[in-house]
Amino acid sequence: xxxxxxxxxxxxxxxxxxxxxxxxxxxxxxxxxxxxxxxxxxxxxxxxxxxxxxxxxxxxxxxxxxxxxxxxxxxxxxxxxxxxxxxxxxxxxxxxxxxxxxxxxxxxxxxxxxxxxxxxxxxxxxxxxxxxxxxxxxxxxxxxxxxxxxxxxxxxxxxxxxxxxxxxxxxxxxxxxxxxxxxxxxxxxxxxxxxxxxxxxxxxxxxxxxxxxxx
Amino acid sequence: xxxxxxxxxxxxxxxxxxxxxxxxxxxxxxxxxxxxxxxxxxxxxxxxxxxxxxxxxxxxxxxxxxxxxxxxxxxxxxxxxxxxxxxxxxxxxxxxxxxxxxxxxxxxxxxxxxxxxxxxxxxxxxxxxxxxxxxxxxxxxxxxxxxxxxxxxxxxxxxxxxxxxxxxxxxxxxxxxxxxxxxxxxxxxxxxxxxxxxxxxxxxxxxxxxxxxxxxxxxxxxxxxxxxxxxxxxxxxxxxxxxxxxxxxxxxxxxxxxxxxxxxxxxxxxxxxxxxxxxxxxxxxxxxxxxxxxxxxxxxx
Numbered sequence: 001x002x003x004x005x006x007x008x009x010x011x012x013x014x015x016x017x018x019x020x021x022x023x024x025x026x027x028x029x030x031x032x033x034x035x036x037x038x039x040x041x042x043x044x045x046x047x048x049x050x051x052x053x054x055x056x057x058x059x060x061x062x063x064x065x066x067x068x069x070x071x072x073x074x075x076x077x078x079x080x081x082x083x084x085x086x087x088x089x090x091x092x093x094x095x096x097x098x099x100x101x102x103x104x105x106x107x108x109x110x111x112x113x114x115x116x117x118x119x120x121x122x123x124x125x126x127x128x129x130x131x132x133x134x135x136x137x138x139x140x141x142x143x144x145x146x147x148x149x150x151x152x153x154x155x156x157x158x159x160x161x162x163x164x165x166x167x168x169x170x171x172x173x174x175x176x177x178x179x180x181x182x183x184x185x186x187x188x189x190x191x192x193x194x195x196x197x198x199x200x201x202x203x204x205x206x207x208x209x210x211x212x213x214x215x
Numbered sequence: 216x217x218x219x220x221x222x223x224x225x226x227x228x229x230x231x232x233x234x235x236x237x238x239x240x241x242x243x244x245x246x247x248x249x250x251x252x253x254x255x256x257x258x259x260x261x262x263x264x265x266x267x268x269x270x271x272x273x274x275x276x277x278x279x280x281x282x283x284x285x286x287x288x289x290x291x292x293x294x295x296x297x298x299x300x301x302x303x304x305x306x307x308x309x310x311x312x313x314x315x316x317x318x319x320x321x322x323x324x325x326x327x328x329x330x331x332x333x334x335x336x337x338x339x340x341x342x343x344x345x346x347x348x349x350x351x352x353x354x355x356x357x358x359x360x361x362x363x364x365x366x367x368x369x370x371x372x373x374x375x376x377x378x379x380x381x382x383x384x385x386x387x388x389x390x391x392x393x394x395x396x397x398x399x400x401x402x403x404x405x406x407x408x409x410x411x412x413x414x415x416x417x418x419x420x421x422x423x424x425x426x427x428x429x430x431x432x433x434x435x436x437x438x439x440x441x442x443x444x445x446x447x448x449x450x451x452x453x454x455x456x457x458x459x460x461x462x463x464x465x466x467x468x469x470x471x472x473x474x475x476x477x478x479x480x481x482x483x484x485x486x487x488x489x490x491x492x493x494x495x496x497x498x499x500x501x502x503x504x505x506x507x508x509x510x511x512x513x514x515x516x
Contacts, residue, residue, distance in 0.1 A: 003321035007307065066305045069269055070322040071295030 001072060001080035008084030015053040016088030022046045023092035023148070024099040040147050044175025047089070047148035048155040054085050055159025055167070058210060075211040082207055089152060093145050143178065146195040150174035153202030160210060174198050220247045222369050222401045223268055228277035230263050230425075237263040238274070239425040245418075250402045252412045252433075255422035256509050261405040262302055264422065265373045268403075269299060282369065295323055298367030302374045302405075304358035308347040312340055312357055316364075323365040331364035338386070352383030359390060370394065372404040376411060384408065391415055409502040419501070423509045433501070440476045440504055445491040447471075458485050463507040474499070474507040 009016070026042055058081070061067055068074060151171045158167015178195045223245040230238040238260045245251045255261045266272040267279050270286040279286040282293045306315055312335065320326040335342060338356040346354060355375060362370065375391075376384045388411050394400055406412050412419075419436055421429035429436055444467070445456060451471055455464040460477035471491070475482050483493050499507070 003318050007310075007318055011307070011309070064305065065266070065269065065271055065299055065301040066307075068271055069294065069297070069299045070319075071291040071324065072322065073291055 001076050004067075004072075004077055004080035005084050005087075008081045009087055011057065012054060012084060012088055015050055016091060019046055019050040019088060020092040020095040022049075024095040026096055026099065026144075040144065040179045041175050043144045043147045044151040044171065044178075046092070047151035048171040048175070050085070050088065050092075051152035051155030051157075051171070052159055052167075054152070055156035058156060058160045059162070073211070075207065078207050078210040081210075082203060085152060085156070086149065086203075089145070089149055092148070093141075096144070097141070143192050143195060146192060146199050147175060147178050150178075150195050150199035150202060153199055153206055157202055157206035157209065160206060170202065174202075221245065222247045223279070223281040223403070225264065225267075226278045226280070228264075228267060228274045228279055230260070230267060230272065231275045236425050238267070238422075240277070241422070241425070241427055242277075243420045243427055243430045245401065245403050247401050248399060249417035250404070250415050251418045251420060252416035253403060253405045253420050253422065254409070254412065254505060255405075258424075259422040259509075260425045261422055262373055265371060265403075265405065268371065269297070270294075295325060295365060296368045298362040298365065298370040300355075300358050300362045300370075300372040300375050303377060304351075304355045304375075306346045306354060306358060309345065311343055311345050312349070313342040315346065315357060315361060316342070319361040319364065325365045327364050327366060330366070331360050334360035334363065334390075350383075351378040352380060352386075355379055355383065355387060359387065363394065368399060369401045370403070372402070374405050374407065376406055376408050384411065388414065409500075409505055413501045421505065421508055428508050429504075436504060437498060437501070439478070440474065440499060440507075441479065441482075442472060442474050442497040442499055442503070442507075443482060443486070444494040444497075445471045445473060445486055446494045447491045449490060451491075452489075456486070456489055456491060458482065458489070463510060470494075474504075 023043075023046055026039060026046070068077060070077070151174050154170035154174055155167050158164060158170060174195065177198075178191045221244045225241050225243050228238050228241045229236065241260070241264065253261050253264060263272065267274050268281055268286055270279075270281075270289050273287055281289060282296060284290060284293055307318075310318065316328065316331055316335075320328050320331075332342075335357065338353065338360070340349070340353050340356055340360075346357070349357065355378075359372075359375065362372075372391075376387055379387060391402070391404075392415060394402065402415075404412075404416075413433070416433050419429055419431065419433050420427060431439075440462065445451075447470065451466075451469065455461075456471055456473060458473060458475055460475045460482070462474040462476055464471055464473045466472075477485075479496060486493050
């Protein structure tokens with residue numbers, strides 16, 4: 001299903017780049033001044049927006065004979081499409097890390113130094129002018145990624161099933177629930193687990209729902 | 216192909232969209248090795264039937280089998296034996312023609328890229344042009360080429376001539392005739408261009424408001440369904456003659472003109488029994504048959 005995955009990646013080029021730019025900005029200077037819980041919400045907004053767009057595409061092509069009539073199960077076809085969305089979220093995550101690295105230590109002209117900076121950000125070993133309190137730990141980076149993915153999966157599911165209220169509620173729960181964890185307690189690990197479960201759950205449910213529509 | 220020479224079968228299939236019943240207890244079979252034309256007016260249920268056949272739409276009731284399998288659980292390998300040209304020739308508009316070919320080639324193990332490129336060359340379709348920049352005729356030709364390249368045994372075409380001009384339609388028809396002449400192929404198509412259907416179809420299935428009105432070889436239909444002008448000795452009946460197999464009845468110049476399905480001798484005998492003589496008998500074109508069956512006016516069986 002590589003052909004389906006690659007086609008979907010190209011079809012999501014513009015919204016994917018938009019999400020990448022938005023996530024890059026979240027790693028930027030203005031975002032650093034935002035407290036972590038609020039930044040969680042922003043990640044959810046980006047993920048939800050991207051999920052909304054892909055959900056609209058899914059809905060339009062739910063009965064697409066050209067897409068679905070091929071010697072592969074509907075599950076594999078829709079899984080490939082879902083992975084295409086996750087591919088762009090991964091690109092966005094790299095953009096975010098790049099934005100962080102850029103802000104904390106300007107890009108060197110040597111690309112390998114910039115890459116080293118990104119690794120240091122992920123490991124939480126970055127010293128910053130803004131102080132260590134606003135330098136994201138690795139688990140926070142994971143949390144941001146999961147919130148984005150959860151909001152994406154929930155929004156996509158809601159739009160595909162024509163349940164906008166459900167989409168808004170579940171996206172809000174994914175975002176605000178995690179925000180609440182991070183704001184009230186330093187229990188980031190629990191928030192990571194909960195959001196991860198939500199992300200996987202919504203993705204799987206959406207995949208089975210799309211695949212089941214044809215069976 | 217399935218063991219009994221039937222490629223696809225609809226068994227009392229009903230498909231509902233809310234309160235609208237698109238198919239209502241439809242039963243018919245597509246025999247192997249020929250061309251079956253699925254006809255009907257707009258909204259008759261043709262596309263719904265096609266989608267149910269390909270497993271893209273679960274029926275509300277009944278069962279569709281294709282290549283010996285339930286259409287909803289058609290194994291991927293079997294699906295590769297079916298070629299499909301959708302209504303309006305849907306292709307990704309942003310892709311180049313060469314990309315479409317590569318996309319389909321990656322999915323179908325039996326895709327014959329050389330054959331596909333030969334078709335495209337025959338149609339003079341530039342491979343580097345984007346689908347959005349193609350004319351409707353060229354888009355149809357690309358859709359047909361990529362559908363035929365895997366050399367499918369069973370080809371399903373949903374209104375393939377939609378939007379094509381006369382020349383493009385004629386070219387498309389020639390390709391279909393070439394396709395039919397290849398041994399073992401089975402073709403199911405829907406079309407509104409009945410003159411084209413008459414040239415290629417072996418069998419006709421006519422859907423009217425979700426119900427099958429005709430399911431027979433085309434030659435049988437043309438032979439059995441005729442138009443008769445009746446002359447009554449006395450006053451003609453006001454409500455139309457009651458004849459077995461009556462499809463449509465119209466008042467013409469004070470008398471009745473009827474379309475009846477049945478042996479001519481039997482129709483003459485039935486007409487005499489109600490006090491009428493047959494003044495003339497007229498064979499019908501497929502288009503006339505289609506109109507008389509679907510017009511739904513006056514008296515019809």
